[in-house]
Amino acid sequence: MVEKLIKNVISAMQDRLNDEQLLMLENVLAINLHGLEVKEECTQLVTSERHWEKILRMYIACKRLENCAESTLIAYQRCITMLFEGINKKIHEITTNDLRYYLAVYQEQRHISLSYLDTLRHYISSFFTWATDEGYINRDPSRRLKKVKVPRKLMKPYTAEEREHLKDIAKTERDVAIMELLYSTAGRIGEVVAINRGDVDFINREIVIYGQKGKKERKVYLTEGCMYHLKKYLASRKDDNPALFVGERKPYNRLGIKAIQDMLKKLGRSAGVHAHPHKFRRTLLTDAGARGVPLQEIQAYAGHVKPDTTMLYVAVKEESVKSSFMRLLA
Known part of the structure:
Protein backbone atom coordinates (compact mmCIF):
# COMPACT_ATOMS: atom_id res chain seq x y z
CA MET A 1 0.00 0.00 0.00
CA VAL A 2 2.86 2.43 0.76
CA GLU A 3 4.37 1.85 -2.70
CA LYS A 4 0.95 2.38 -4.29
CA LEU A 5 0.48 5.62 -2.33
CA ILE A 6 3.89 6.93 -3.48
CA LYS A 7 3.11 5.95 -7.08
CA ASN A 8 -0.25 7.78 -6.96
CA VAL A 9 1.33 10.94 -5.53
CA ILE A 10 4.12 10.96 -8.15
CA SER A 11 1.56 10.39 -10.90
CA ALA A 12 -0.63 13.27 -9.65
CA MET A 13 2.36 15.67 -9.58
CA GLN A 14 3.89 14.61 -12.90
CA ASP A 15 2.58 17.57 -14.86
CA ARG A 16 3.61 20.13 -12.23
CA LEU A 17 7.20 19.03 -11.45
CA ASN A 18 10.26 18.33 -13.58
CA ASP A 19 12.12 14.97 -13.49
CA GLU A 20 14.62 16.12 -10.85
CA GLN A 21 11.87 17.42 -8.56
CA LEU A 22 9.80 14.24 -9.03
CA LEU A 23 12.79 12.11 -8.05
CA MET A 24 13.36 14.28 -4.96
CA LEU A 25 9.67 14.00 -4.01
CA GLU A 26 9.76 10.23 -4.44
CA ASN A 27 12.83 9.97 -2.18
CA VAL A 28 11.25 12.19 0.50
CA LEU A 29 8.05 10.12 0.47
CA ALA A 30 10.00 6.85 0.64
CA ILE A 31 12.02 8.06 3.66
CA ASN A 32 9.08 9.53 5.57
CA LEU A 33 6.69 6.64 4.89
CA HIS A 34 9.26 3.96 5.69
CA GLY A 35 7.96 1.72 8.49
CA LEU A 36 4.40 3.01 8.23
CA GLU A 37 1.38 0.91 7.38
CA VAL A 38 -1.50 2.32 5.33
CA LYS A 39 -4.93 0.81 5.94
CA GLU A 40 -7.10 1.33 2.92
CA GLU A 41 -10.42 1.02 4.73
CA CYS A 42 -9.79 4.12 6.87
CA THR A 43 -6.98 5.74 4.82
CA GLN A 44 -4.92 6.47 7.97
CA LEU A 45 -1.20 6.05 8.50
CA VAL A 46 -0.58 3.61 11.34
CA THR A 47 2.77 3.21 13.06
CA SER A 48 4.21 1.62 16.15
CA GLU A 49 5.31 5.02 17.38
CA ARG A 50 6.16 5.19 21.08
CA GLU A 134 -2.16 19.51 28.33
CA GLY A 135 -3.10 16.58 30.59
CA TYR A 136 -0.68 14.00 29.18
CA ILE A 137 0.87 13.50 32.63
CA ASN A 138 -0.48 14.20 36.12
CA ARG A 139 2.59 15.87 37.62
CA ASP A 140 5.53 17.84 36.26
CA PRO A 141 8.85 16.14 37.20
CA SER A 142 10.80 19.19 36.00
CA ARG A 143 9.10 21.61 38.40
CA ARG A 144 11.80 21.18 41.06
CA LEU A 145 14.70 21.46 38.61
CA LYS A 146 16.49 24.62 39.69
CA LYS A 147 17.99 27.08 37.25
CA VAL A 148 21.73 26.53 36.81
CA LYS A 149 23.74 29.47 38.13
CA VAL A 150 25.99 30.53 35.26
CA PRO A 151 28.89 32.90 36.01
CA ARG A 152 28.36 35.98 33.87
CA LYS A 153 31.34 36.66 31.63
CA LEU A 154 31.86 39.98 29.93
CA MET A 155 32.13 39.08 26.25
CA LYS A 156 34.60 41.45 24.66
CA PRO A 157 33.84 43.17 21.35
CA TYR A 158 36.45 43.77 18.65
CA THR A 159 38.67 46.78 19.13
CA ALA A 160 38.86 49.22 16.20
CA GLU A 161 42.44 48.04 15.62
CA GLU A 162 41.37 44.38 15.46
CA ARG A 163 38.66 45.11 12.91
CA GLU A 164 41.09 47.01 10.71
CA HIS A 165 43.67 44.23 10.99
CA LEU A 166 41.12 41.62 9.89
CA LYS A 167 40.15 43.73 6.86
CA ASP A 168 43.81 44.33 5.94
CA ILE A 169 44.62 40.62 5.74
CA ALA A 170 41.32 39.57 4.10
CA LYS A 171 41.98 37.71 0.86
CA THR A 172 39.05 39.05 -1.18
CA GLU A 173 36.82 42.11 -1.46
CA ARG A 174 33.89 39.82 -0.68
CA ASP A 175 35.34 38.94 2.74
CA VAL A 176 35.83 42.63 3.59
CA ALA A 177 32.24 43.37 2.51
CA ILE A 178 30.96 40.53 4.71
CA MET A 179 32.76 41.89 7.77
CA GLU A 180 31.54 45.44 7.07
CA LEU A 181 27.96 44.23 6.68
CA LEU A 182 28.07 42.07 9.83
CA TYR A 183 29.20 45.13 11.78
CA SER A 184 26.98 47.74 10.14
CA THR A 185 23.74 45.74 10.42
CA ALA A 186 24.52 43.96 13.72
CA GLY A 187 22.80 41.07 11.97
CA ARG A 188 22.78 37.48 13.13
CA ILE A 189 24.77 35.28 10.78
CA GLY A 190 21.63 33.41 9.63
CA GLU A 191 19.97 36.73 8.79
CA VAL A 192 22.98 37.97 6.84
CA VAL A 193 23.41 34.88 4.64
CA ALA A 194 19.70 35.09 3.70
CA ILE A 195 20.03 38.63 2.25
CA ASN A 196 19.62 38.99 -1.52
CA ARG A 197 21.11 41.67 -3.75
CA GLY A 198 17.64 43.11 -4.35
CA ASP A 199 17.14 43.58 -0.59
CA VAL A 200 19.82 46.29 -0.42
CA ASP A 201 18.48 49.83 -0.78
CA PHE A 202 21.61 51.77 -1.74
CA ILE A 203 19.73 55.07 -2.10
CA ASN A 204 18.47 55.09 1.51
CA ARG A 205 21.43 53.02 2.78
CA GLU A 206 19.23 50.41 4.41
CA ILE A 207 18.19 46.75 4.29
CA VAL A 208 15.01 45.14 5.60
CA ILE A 209 16.02 41.83 7.15
CA TYR A 210 13.79 39.00 8.28
CA GLY A 211 14.67 38.11 11.86
CA GLN A 212 15.49 34.50 12.73
CA LYS A 213 14.16 34.86 16.27
CA GLY A 214 10.55 35.97 16.49
CA LYS A 215 10.46 36.11 12.67
CA LYS A 216 9.94 39.89 12.58
CA GLU A 217 11.13 42.26 9.89
CA ARG A 218 13.36 45.13 10.91
CA LYS A 219 15.36 47.83 9.16
CA VAL A 220 19.12 47.99 9.47
CA TYR A 221 21.43 50.62 8.05
CA LEU A 222 24.72 50.78 6.17
CA THR A 223 27.79 52.76 7.14
CA GLU A 224 29.75 54.58 4.41
CA GLY A 225 32.49 51.96 4.69
CA CYS A 226 29.98 49.16 4.26
CA MET A 227 28.42 50.89 1.21
CA TYR A 228 31.83 51.34 -0.43
CA HIS A 229 32.99 47.73 -0.01
CA LEU A 230 29.58 46.26 -0.85
CA LYS A 231 29.37 48.19 -4.14
CA LYS A 232 32.96 47.27 -4.98
CA TYR A 233 32.28 43.58 -4.35
CA LEU A 234 29.01 43.52 -6.32
CA ALA A 235 30.67 45.30 -9.26
CA SER A 236 33.21 42.46 -9.43
CA ARG A 237 30.53 39.74 -9.61
CA LYS A 238 30.08 37.85 -12.90
CA ASP A 239 27.19 35.60 -11.86
CA ASP A 240 23.42 36.09 -11.81
CA ASN A 241 22.73 34.49 -8.41
CA PRO A 242 20.32 36.77 -6.48
CA ALA A 243 22.17 36.02 -3.21
CA LEU A 244 24.17 38.92 -1.78
CA PHE A 245 27.16 36.74 -0.97
CA VAL A 246 28.21 33.74 -3.07
CA GLY A 247 31.15 31.37 -3.42
CA GLU A 248 34.25 32.42 -5.34
CA ARG A 249 34.00 29.58 -7.87
CA LYS A 250 31.30 28.15 -10.12
CA PRO A 251 28.44 27.40 -9.67
CA TYR A 252 28.56 30.51 -7.40
CA ASN A 253 26.14 29.16 -4.79
CA ARG A 254 24.86 31.27 -1.92
CA LEU A 255 27.45 31.46 0.82
CA GLY A 256 26.41 29.47 3.90
CA ILE A 257 26.88 30.06 7.62
CA LYS A 258 29.77 27.60 7.97
CA ALA A 259 31.69 29.15 5.08
CA ILE A 260 31.64 32.58 6.77
CA GLN A 261 32.50 31.08 10.15
CA ASP A 262 35.48 29.23 8.63
CA MET A 263 36.66 32.33 6.76
CA LEU A 264 36.66 34.42 9.94
CA LYS A 265 38.31 31.65 11.94
CA LYS A 266 41.22 31.54 9.46
CA LEU A 267 41.57 35.32 9.41
CA GLY A 268 41.44 35.39 13.21
CA ARG A 269 44.25 32.84 13.47
CA SER A 270 46.42 34.89 11.13
CA ALA A 271 45.65 38.11 13.00
CA GLY A 272 45.92 36.63 16.49
CA VAL A 273 42.31 37.65 17.15
CA HIS A 274 39.41 35.52 18.38
CA ALA A 275 37.12 36.13 15.38
CA HIS A 276 33.58 34.90 14.79
CA PRO A 277 30.46 36.42 13.13
CA HIS A 278 28.46 37.18 16.29
CA LYS A 279 31.29 39.29 17.68
CA PHE A 280 30.59 41.95 15.01
CA ARG A 281 27.01 42.20 16.31
CA ARG A 282 28.24 42.68 19.86
CA THR A 283 30.77 45.28 18.71
CA LEU A 284 28.21 47.43 16.89
CA LEU A 285 25.79 47.34 19.83
CA THR A 286 28.59 48.20 22.26
CA ASP A 287 29.81 51.06 20.05
CA ALA A 288 26.24 52.38 19.76
CA GLY A 289 25.89 52.37 23.56
CA ALA A 290 29.26 54.10 24.03
CA ARG A 291 28.25 56.86 21.61
CA GLY A 292 25.03 57.63 23.44
CA VAL A 293 22.40 55.75 21.43
CA PRO A 294 19.49 55.06 23.87
CA LEU A 295 19.12 51.45 25.03
CA GLN A 296 15.57 51.26 23.65
CA GLU A 297 16.82 52.15 20.15
CA ILE A 298 19.70 49.66 20.37
CA GLN A 299 17.19 47.01 21.45
CA ALA A 300 14.99 47.72 18.40
CA TYR A 301 18.00 47.70 16.05
CA ALA A 302 19.19 44.35 17.40
CA GLY A 303 15.72 42.82 17.19
CA HIS A 304 15.66 41.90 20.88
CA VAL A 305 12.32 41.35 22.60
CA LYS A 306 13.62 42.19 26.09
CA PRO A 307 16.04 44.96 27.14
CA ASP A 308 17.78 42.45 29.44
CA THR A 309 19.01 40.61 26.35
CA THR A 310 20.40 43.83 24.89
CA MET A 311 22.28 44.51 28.15
CA LEU A 312 24.12 41.19 27.74
CA TYR A 313 25.57 42.52 24.48
CA VAL A 314 26.21 46.14 25.27
CA ALA A 315 29.48 46.04 27.15
CA VAL A 316 30.30 49.17 29.15
CA LYS A 317 33.82 50.31 28.32
CA GLU A 318 36.14 50.89 31.28
CA GLU A 319 37.38 54.22 29.93
CA SER A 320 33.77 55.44 29.77
CA VAL A 321 33.21 54.49 33.41
CA LYS A 322 36.45 56.20 34.45
CA SER A 323 35.59 59.34 32.49
CA SER A 324 32.13 59.59 34.10
CA PHE A 325 33.56 58.92 37.57
CA MET A 326 36.25 61.58 37.25
CA ARG A 327 33.81 64.10 35.77
CA LEU A 328 30.94 63.58 38.19
CA LEU A 329 32.38 62.21 41.42
CA ALA A 330 36.12 62.80 41.73
Whole structure:
Protein backbone atom coordinates (compact mmCIF):
# COMPACT_ATOMS: atom_id res chain seq x y z
CA MET A 1 0.00 0.00 0.00
CA VAL A 2 2.86 2.43 0.76
CA GLU A 3 4.37 1.85 -2.70
CA LYS A 4 0.95 2.38 -4.29
CA LEU A 5 0.48 5.62 -2.33
CA ILE A 6 3.89 6.93 -3.48
CA LYS A 7 3.11 5.95 -7.08
CA ASN A 8 -0.25 7.78 -6.96
CA VAL A 9 1.33 10.94 -5.53
CA ILE A 10 4.12 10.96 -8.15
CA SER A 11 1.56 10.39 -10.90
CA ALA A 12 -0.63 13.27 -9.65
CA MET A 13 2.36 15.67 -9.58
CA GLN A 14 3.89 14.61 -12.90
CA ASP A 15 2.58 17.57 -14.86
CA ARG A 16 3.61 20.13 -12.23
CA LEU A 17 7.20 19.03 -11.45
CA ASN A 18 10.26 18.33 -13.58
CA ASP A 19 12.12 14.97 -13.49
CA GLU A 20 14.62 16.12 -10.85
CA GLN A 21 11.87 17.42 -8.56
CA LEU A 22 9.80 14.24 -9.03
CA LEU A 23 12.79 12.11 -8.05
CA MET A 24 13.36 14.28 -4.96
CA LEU A 25 9.67 14.00 -4.01
CA GLU A 26 9.76 10.23 -4.44
CA ASN A 27 12.83 9.97 -2.18
CA VAL A 28 11.25 12.19 0.50
CA LEU A 29 8.05 10.12 0.47
CA ALA A 30 10.00 6.85 0.64
CA ILE A 31 12.02 8.06 3.66
CA ASN A 32 9.08 9.53 5.57
CA LEU A 33 6.69 6.64 4.89
CA HIS A 34 9.26 3.96 5.69
CA GLY A 35 7.96 1.72 8.49
CA LEU A 36 4.40 3.01 8.23
CA GLU A 37 1.38 0.91 7.38
CA VAL A 38 -1.50 2.32 5.33
CA LYS A 39 -4.93 0.81 5.94
CA GLU A 40 -7.10 1.33 2.92
CA GLU A 41 -10.42 1.02 4.73
CA CYS A 42 -9.79 4.12 6.87
CA THR A 43 -6.98 5.74 4.82
CA GLN A 44 -4.92 6.47 7.97
CA LEU A 45 -1.20 6.05 8.50
CA VAL A 46 -0.58 3.61 11.34
CA THR A 47 2.77 3.21 13.06
CA SER A 48 4.21 1.62 16.15
CA GLU A 49 5.31 5.02 17.38
CA ARG A 50 6.16 5.19 21.08
CA HIS A 51 3.76 7.15 23.29
CA TRP A 52 6.28 9.87 24.17
CA GLU A 53 7.06 10.38 20.48
CA LYS A 54 3.41 11.23 19.78
CA ILE A 55 3.42 13.71 22.66
CA LEU A 56 6.69 15.24 21.46
CA ARG A 57 5.27 15.57 17.96
CA MET A 58 2.27 17.48 19.38
CA TYR A 59 4.58 19.67 21.48
CA ILE A 60 6.74 20.61 18.46
CA ALA A 61 3.56 21.40 16.49
CA CYS A 62 2.41 23.74 19.28
CA LYS A 63 5.82 25.47 19.44
CA ARG A 64 5.69 25.91 15.67
CA LEU A 65 2.33 27.65 16.05
CA GLU A 66 4.01 29.96 18.57
CA ASN A 67 6.30 31.06 15.72
CA CYS A 68 9.46 29.47 17.12
CA ALA A 69 12.45 29.43 14.77
CA GLU A 70 12.98 26.14 12.94
CA SER A 71 16.50 25.83 14.44
CA THR A 72 14.95 26.11 17.94
CA LEU A 73 12.40 23.39 17.14
CA ILE A 74 15.20 21.08 15.97
CA ALA A 75 17.08 21.73 19.22
CA TYR A 76 13.95 20.97 21.31
CA GLN A 77 13.29 17.75 19.39
CA ARG A 78 16.88 16.54 19.65
CA CYS A 79 17.11 17.31 23.38
CA ILE A 80 13.85 15.58 24.34
CA THR A 81 14.51 12.57 22.10
CA MET A 82 17.94 12.05 23.67
CA LEU A 83 16.38 12.41 27.13
CA PHE A 84 13.81 9.66 26.61
CA GLU A 85 16.27 7.34 24.91
CA GLY A 86 18.75 7.93 27.75
CA ILE A 87 16.29 7.44 30.65
CA ASN A 88 14.33 4.67 28.86
CA LYS A 89 11.15 5.03 30.92
CA LYS A 90 7.53 5.80 30.11
CA ILE A 91 6.73 9.49 30.31
CA HIS A 92 4.48 9.20 33.39
CA GLU A 93 7.17 7.17 35.25
CA ILE A 94 9.93 9.80 34.93
CA THR A 95 10.86 11.48 38.23
CA THR A 96 12.74 14.63 39.14
CA ASN A 97 15.71 12.50 40.20
CA ASP A 98 15.73 10.84 36.77
CA LEU A 99 16.05 14.25 35.17
CA ARG A 100 18.76 15.38 37.59
CA TYR A 101 20.73 12.17 37.03
CA TYR A 102 20.41 12.46 33.24
CA LEU A 103 21.66 16.07 33.22
CA ALA A 104 24.52 15.29 35.61
CA VAL A 105 25.72 12.34 33.50
CA TYR A 106 25.29 14.34 30.28
CA GLN A 107 27.48 17.13 31.64
CA GLU A 108 30.13 14.74 32.96
CA GLN A 109 30.38 12.71 29.76
CA ARG A 110 30.24 15.57 27.26
CA HIS A 111 32.00 18.28 29.31
CA ILE A 112 29.40 20.90 28.35
CA SER A 113 29.39 24.42 29.76
CA LEU A 114 27.07 25.49 32.57
CA SER A 115 25.35 27.80 30.12
CA TYR A 116 24.51 24.93 27.76
CA LEU A 117 23.47 22.74 30.71
CA ASP A 118 20.94 25.40 31.71
CA THR A 119 19.70 25.54 28.12
CA LEU A 120 19.02 21.79 28.24
CA ARG A 121 17.23 22.23 31.58
CA HIS A 122 15.08 24.92 30.00
CA TYR A 123 14.16 22.67 27.02
CA ILE A 124 13.26 19.79 29.34
CA SER A 125 11.23 21.98 31.71
CA SER A 126 9.35 23.57 28.83
CA PHE A 127 8.35 20.15 27.45
CA PHE A 128 7.22 18.62 30.75
CA THR A 129 5.36 21.76 31.85
CA TRP A 130 3.46 21.74 28.55
CA ALA A 131 2.76 17.98 28.82
CA THR A 132 1.33 18.52 32.33
CA ASP A 133 -0.79 21.50 31.28
CA GLU A 134 -2.16 19.51 28.33
CA GLY A 135 -3.10 16.58 30.59
CA TYR A 136 -0.68 14.00 29.18
CA ILE A 137 0.87 13.50 32.63
CA ASN A 138 -0.48 14.20 36.12
CA ARG A 139 2.59 15.87 37.62
CA ASP A 140 5.53 17.84 36.26
CA PRO A 141 8.85 16.14 37.20
CA SER A 142 10.80 19.19 36.00
CA ARG A 143 9.10 21.61 38.40
CA ARG A 144 11.80 21.18 41.06
CA LEU A 145 14.70 21.46 38.61
CA LYS A 146 16.49 24.62 39.69
CA LYS A 147 17.99 27.08 37.25
CA VAL A 148 21.73 26.53 36.81
CA LYS A 149 23.74 29.47 38.13
CA VAL A 150 25.99 30.53 35.26
CA PRO A 151 28.89 32.90 36.01
CA ARG A 152 28.36 35.98 33.87
CA LYS A 153 31.34 36.66 31.63
CA LEU A 154 31.86 39.98 29.93
CA MET A 155 32.13 39.08 26.25
CA LYS A 156 34.60 41.45 24.66
CA PRO A 157 33.84 43.17 21.35
CA TYR A 158 36.45 43.77 18.65
CA THR A 159 38.67 46.78 19.13
CA ALA A 160 38.86 49.22 16.20
CA GLU A 161 42.44 48.04 15.62
CA GLU A 162 41.37 44.38 15.46
CA ARG A 163 38.66 45.11 12.91
CA GLU A 164 41.09 47.01 10.71
CA HIS A 165 43.67 44.23 10.99
CA LEU A 166 41.12 41.62 9.89
CA LYS A 167 40.15 43.73 6.86
CA ASP A 168 43.81 44.33 5.94
CA ILE A 169 44.62 40.62 5.74
CA ALA A 170 41.32 39.57 4.10
CA LYS A 171 41.98 37.71 0.86
CA THR A 172 39.05 39.05 -1.18
CA GLU A 173 36.82 42.11 -1.46
CA ARG A 174 33.89 39.82 -0.68
CA ASP A 175 35.34 38.94 2.74
CA VAL A 176 35.83 42.63 3.59
CA ALA A 177 32.24 43.37 2.51
CA ILE A 178 30.96 40.53 4.71
CA MET A 179 32.76 41.89 7.77
CA GLU A 180 31.54 45.44 7.07
CA LEU A 181 27.96 44.23 6.68
CA LEU A 182 28.07 42.07 9.83
CA TYR A 183 29.20 45.13 11.78
CA SER A 184 26.98 47.74 10.14
CA THR A 185 23.74 45.74 10.42
CA ALA A 186 24.52 43.96 13.72
CA GLY A 187 22.80 41.07 11.97
CA ARG A 188 22.78 37.48 13.13
CA ILE A 189 24.77 35.28 10.78
CA GLY A 190 21.63 33.41 9.63
CA GLU A 191 19.97 36.73 8.79
CA VAL A 192 22.98 37.97 6.84
CA VAL A 193 23.41 34.88 4.64
CA ALA A 194 19.70 35.09 3.70
CA ILE A 195 20.03 38.63 2.25
CA ASN A 196 19.62 38.99 -1.52
CA ARG A 197 21.11 41.67 -3.75
CA GLY A 198 17.64 43.11 -4.35
CA ASP A 199 17.14 43.58 -0.59
CA VAL A 200 19.82 46.29 -0.42
CA ASP A 201 18.48 49.83 -0.78
CA PHE A 202 21.61 51.77 -1.74
CA ILE A 203 19.73 55.07 -2.10
CA ASN A 204 18.47 55.09 1.51
CA ARG A 205 21.43 53.02 2.78
CA GLU A 206 19.23 50.41 4.41
CA ILE A 207 18.19 46.75 4.29
CA VAL A 208 15.01 45.14 5.60
CA ILE A 209 16.02 41.83 7.15
CA TYR A 210 13.79 39.00 8.28
CA GLY A 211 14.67 38.11 11.86
CA GLN A 212 15.49 34.50 12.73
CA LYS A 213 14.16 34.86 16.27
CA GLY A 214 10.55 35.97 16.49
CA LYS A 215 10.46 36.11 12.67
CA LYS A 216 9.94 39.89 12.58
CA GLU A 217 11.13 42.26 9.89
CA ARG A 218 13.36 45.13 10.91
CA LYS A 219 15.36 47.83 9.16
CA VAL A 220 19.12 47.99 9.47
CA TYR A 221 21.43 50.62 8.05
CA LEU A 222 24.72 50.78 6.17
CA THR A 223 27.79 52.76 7.14
CA GLU A 224 29.75 54.58 4.41
CA GLY A 225 32.49 51.96 4.69
CA CYS A 226 29.98 49.16 4.26
CA MET A 227 28.42 50.89 1.21
CA TYR A 228 31.83 51.34 -0.43
CA HIS A 229 32.99 47.73 -0.01
CA LEU A 230 29.58 46.26 -0.85
CA LYS A 231 29.37 48.19 -4.14
CA LYS A 232 32.96 47.27 -4.98
CA TYR A 233 32.28 43.58 -4.35
CA LEU A 234 29.01 43.52 -6.32
CA ALA A 235 30.67 45.30 -9.26
CA SER A 236 33.21 42.46 -9.43
CA ARG A 237 30.53 39.74 -9.61
CA LYS A 238 30.08 37.85 -12.90
CA ASP A 239 27.19 35.60 -11.86
CA ASP A 240 23.42 36.09 -11.81
CA ASN A 241 22.73 34.49 -8.41
CA PRO A 242 20.32 36.77 -6.48
CA ALA A 243 22.17 36.02 -3.21
CA LEU A 244 24.17 38.92 -1.78
CA PHE A 245 27.16 36.74 -0.97
CA VAL A 246 28.21 33.74 -3.07
CA GLY A 247 31.15 31.37 -3.42
CA GLU A 248 34.25 32.42 -5.34
CA ARG A 249 34.00 29.58 -7.87
CA LYS A 250 31.30 28.15 -10.12
CA PRO A 251 28.44 27.40 -9.67
CA TYR A 252 28.56 30.51 -7.40
CA ASN A 253 26.14 29.16 -4.79
CA ARG A 254 24.86 31.27 -1.92
CA LEU A 255 27.45 31.46 0.82
CA GLY A 256 26.41 29.47 3.90
CA ILE A 257 26.88 30.06 7.62
CA LYS A 258 29.77 27.60 7.97
CA ALA A 259 31.69 29.15 5.08
CA ILE A 260 31.64 32.58 6.77
CA GLN A 261 32.50 31.08 10.15
CA ASP A 262 35.48 29.23 8.63
CA MET A 263 36.66 32.33 6.76
CA LEU A 264 36.66 34.42 9.94
CA LYS A 265 38.31 31.65 11.94
CA LYS A 266 41.22 31.54 9.46
CA LEU A 267 41.57 35.32 9.41
CA GLY A 268 41.44 35.39 13.21
CA ARG A 269 44.25 32.84 13.47
CA SER A 270 46.42 34.89 11.13
CA ALA A 271 45.65 38.11 13.00
CA GLY A 272 45.92 36.63 16.49
CA VAL A 273 42.31 37.65 17.15
CA HIS A 274 39.41 35.52 18.38
CA ALA A 275 37.12 36.13 15.38
CA HIS A 276 33.58 34.90 14.79
CA PRO A 277 30.46 36.42 13.13
CA HIS A 278 28.46 37.18 16.29
CA LYS A 279 31.29 39.29 17.68
CA PHE A 280 30.59 41.95 15.01
CA ARG A 281 27.01 42.20 16.31
CA ARG A 282 28.24 42.68 19.86
CA THR A 283 30.77 45.28 18.71
CA LEU A 284 28.21 47.43 16.89
CA LEU A 285 25.79 47.34 19.83
CA THR A 286 28.59 48.20 22.26
CA ASP A 287 29.81 51.06 20.05
CA ALA A 288 26.24 52.38 19.76
CA GLY A 289 25.89 52.37 23.56
CA ALA A 290 29.26 54.10 24.03
CA ARG A 291 28.25 56.86 21.61
CA GLY A 292 25.03 57.63 23.44
CA VAL A 293 22.40 55.75 21.43
CA PRO A 294 19.49 55.06 23.87
CA LEU A 295 19.12 51.45 25.03
CA GLN A 296 15.57 51.26 23.65
CA GLU A 297 16.82 52.15 20.15
CA ILE A 298 19.70 49.66 20.37
CA GLN A 299 17.19 47.01 21.45
CA ALA A 300 14.99 47.72 18.40
CA TYR A 301 18.00 47.70 16.05
CA ALA A 302 19.19 44.35 17.40
CA GLY A 303 15.72 42.82 17.19
CA HIS A 304 15.66 41.90 20.88
CA VAL A 305 12.32 41.35 22.60
CA LYS A 306 13.62 42.19 26.09
CA PRO A 307 16.04 44.96 27.14
CA ASP A 308 17.78 42.45 29.44
CA THR A 309 19.01 40.61 26.35
CA THR A 310 20.40 43.83 24.89
CA MET A 311 22.28 44.51 28.15
CA LEU A 312 24.12 41.19 27.74
CA TYR A 313 25.57 42.52 24.48
CA VAL A 314 26.21 46.14 25.27
CA ALA A 315 29.48 46.04 27.15
CA VAL A 316 30.30 49.17 29.15
CA LYS A 317 33.82 50.31 28.32
CA GLU A 318 36.14 50.89 31.28
CA GLU A 319 37.38 54.22 29.93
CA SER A 320 33.77 55.44 29.77
CA VAL A 321 33.21 54.49 33.41
CA LYS A 322 36.45 56.20 34.45
CA SER A 323 35.59 59.34 32.49
CA SER A 324 32.13 59.59 34.10
CA PHE A 325 33.56 58.92 37.57
CA MET A 326 36.25 61.58 37.25
CA ARG A 327 33.81 64.10 35.77
CA LEU A 328 30.94 63.58 38.19
CA LEU A 329 32.38 62.21 41.42
CA ALA A 330 36.12 62.80 41.73
